[in-house]
Amino acid sequence: MTDLHDDEDDNRPRTLTNSQVIAFMAGHWMGEPRRFVLIAVLMLASTACDLSIPWATRGLIDAVATPTSPTDKAWIAWASLSALYLAFYSLRSGMFRLSNGYYSRIMARMVTGAFGRVQAFSADWHASNFAGATVRRVSRAMWGYDSASDALLWMLTPTLIVLSGLAISIGLKWPAAGVFVAVLVVAFAIFNIVVSTHYIRPANLASTALDSQIGANLADAIGGNPVVKGFGAEAREEQRFSRHVDTWRAAQHKTWNAFNTVSWGQNLFLVVLQAGLTGQLVYAWSHGQATPGDVAFGITSFIVMAGYMRNFSEITRMLQKGLDDMVDVATYMRTEPQLADKADAKPFRGELGEVIFDRVTFGYENAARPLYQDFTLVVAPGERVALVGPTGAGKSTFVKLLQRLYDVQSGRILIDGQDIAHVAQGSLRRAIAVVPQDPALFHRTIAENISYARPEATEEEVILAAKRARAHDFIAGLPKGYDTLVGERGVKLSGGERQRVAIARAFLADAPILVLDEATSSLDVETERQVQAAMEELMVGRTTVVIAHRLSTIRGADRILVFEGGQLVEEGRHADLVARGGAYARLHAVTEAGA
Structure with a gap:
């Protein structure tokens, strides 16, 4: 039997790599290939506009710096630069507008698919995993996808295109400067890949696992609130939960410090790029090898590149955290149900x-x-x-x-x-209709709980099943009758009432085999007689x-x-x-x- 993340050992490293989680994301992107391609085209077009801005700036500076240049040439250069900015923002806006519906549908498919896969896992798997932690993992994966997709598609990809494109553009005019920029960009990319994989990811996985544990312990304590109150243990549970939160806080603090350290290294690359590139341009100008427009081109190129590189710390944080938030669900989807x-x-x-x-x-x-x-x-x-x-x-x-x-x-x-x-x-x-000792009811109406055995049942059939289970009288006496919400696991009903709702559900199922698992052991004598009478009728004609x-x-x-x-x-x-x-x-x- 495959063991996924046993909550007793949830701090162990996940087995999926970043590339495997990205492949999981890509599978969802391809669910709507035409929409994905259209969004990608808008992204590439907007990036091309951003990449062209230094060239337009160069043309404008050269036009206004040359006394003999016609005025019309300057206005044309101005119009070109303005048009590029307008196109850039318009294309980006259109890209994000198209992305909104695309993302929400993917997120819906992801959480629905994860829920279906978790439901398919064996009873033994569910017994070994905190429900609260599983809920946290599945819900967190949606927003992890949102962050990782934004970072990878709309931030990291344009960044790499712009950095590479401007390195080539600079190299066409000044080969030495182009080589300098290219080497720095490659070193910057390698630095980020290495530190993300080997430095940030382990810390982030540890804090993410502890975040799941917070959900698990919160659900465990709230679900056991009657026991907590019964022993006057509120303060003890608060202290226990506080210890878990403190452990998470220390791990999260370590993760944030890791991001901060990486950000410092990224900024160091930025300083080197600024000093090296602008220094070479000033040298070229001082030796008559560059016009004011060329210098403006280089400076604008640096400003554009710096804008992308300056955000790289946030991009790295978003991407790595998003991937780590999805790793559990990606693992679920790669794991076949234990009893398929x-x-x-x-x-x-x-x-x-x-x-x-x-x-x-x-x-x-x-x-x-x-x-x-x-x-x-x-x-x-x-x-x-x-x-x-x-x-x-x-x-x-x-x-x-x-x-x-x-x-x-x-x-x-x-x-x-x-x-x-x-x-x-x-x-x-x-x-096989099962009536357990402690029936689990959903936090839904009594009618929904009874008809769970047969959702298409009519109202009359539900009421008939309740009457046969000796449940109709107490249900009719409730303020909202069959529309009464029963609370989580049916806590608003007594044990005998829950038992009779479960028997009504079994009546409605009309299954050929009936299992009664200690169905009356926790009831008082009078309630037991009522339940026993209902069960006697239920057993008629069935293998029991x-x-x-x-x-x-x-x-x-x-x-x-x-x-x-x-x-x-x-x-x-x-x-x-x-x-x-x-x-x-x-x-x-x-x-x-x-x-």
């Missing part, structure tokens, strides 16, 4: 609910031995089976394998004669798998399966197993003693 559908996967089609575990061997990663070894079991259509046994015996694993949240190492699992490893996962899971520690809730099961260490040690009906005096009888005795 097979190439020949077909939609699951079945209505009976027959389940067969055929010589299944399965063990968790890093476990000393397999939990299941050549495990075989047949559950008949419509049969009610209960899974009991101590913690770690393999009950929950049974359900996870049934849903194909993990792949078996050998053997196969069949549902209605179909090997679940060769059917589309989404269609398989829609055929019940996981239970309270053995009183499974007396009516067609078959009780007793697990120990992944092995099926006993099976039978309640009365028979009690009379047998084995493992189930011991569990029953403990339960009765604690009742």
Whole structure:
């Protein structure tokens, strides 16, 4: 199983290089090739105007510095210079206007694609990664793309074109000065590439990882706010969060200092360029080898070049930070889901609910031995089976394998004669309705939570499902009824109310297989009776798998399966197993003693 960024070790270096992240960006640029080409043409045209300004300035200075020059020549030179400035700003404005919609669509595709890929990752991956950190990474990548694209396409590319073009222009008139400028430009580019890769990037990645940790810890503490309040631990959590923020602050301070150091080096190149270029031009003028217009050309060339080079520190910062903000999402998109559908996967089609575990061997990663070894079991259509046994015996694993949240190492699992490893996962899971011990509800309306099983369900079908789940009465008593928002994970509802909403959702799903995972263990007696009655109706005509520690809730099961260490040690009906005096009888005795 591929391990992406386990949050327990999130400060380790990322594996993707800058060039790989840029390739990821380029793939998005090519999503609209015509728009990209048009924007690039506008960028190149505006850069050409900027590159021509020193030449126009030279013509104007020569025209006004020569007493015998006609006045019309000066006005023509003035008009040419003014037209270049007008064209430059107009083309740049048009380029950015076209870029706005282009960028927003790419950012939308990027975050949507990242969300889809993260959803496709296995349950084990999600269990190993903080949701808050994942959210931070995905949302940060959008703005990382915005910054990196601006820096790379509309800032860095024109900078390199202008610096190279003016070096050539100067070299055509004064070869020695041209060589000097060219060497300095090449050295400047090499300096920036080296320090960005080997000096700035490591510091920036560390602070970016810690930024993700801030999101992770913030979400963790806020999500656990009832526990925090229950123990009066607000001050303790604030101190804990403050320590994380202080760690990030130190790393971010180091990153900013790295940028500042690089900026100082870039400015040193600028000083050398100014002194060397203007010094050579003054020397040429003093020896009659340059006109005032030539000197103005050189000075204007330096001013244009300096404007671009002076911004190079900010460009470097934007580009490197943008690339580092995207590296997580780029990694996600290059990583195949751990449990991908097979190439020949077909939609699951079945209505009976027959389940067969055929010589299944399965063990968790890093476990000393397999939990299941050549495990075989047949559950008949419509049969009610209960899974009991101590913690770690393999009950929950049974359900996870049934849903194909993990792949078996050998053997196969069949549902209605179909090997679940060769059917589309989404269609398989829609055929299995699960009512867990602690149902997870979305911060949406009650109606939306119930209809999540079948979004196209009508209002009447939603209400009918709620009535069958014994949920309609409490929903109708709420101020907004079915339009009531339930809060994050359903915190505005009681445990019994959440349970009945989950049962209503299962009714609406109308799946052939039903899994009840400790669905009543945390309820009071009166609520348990209501939920149990709803579940009894829900089980009718469905293959049902019940996981239970309270053995009183499974007396009516067609078959009780007793697990120990992944092995099926006993099976039978309640009365028979009690009379047998084995493992189930011991569990029953403990339960009765604690009742």
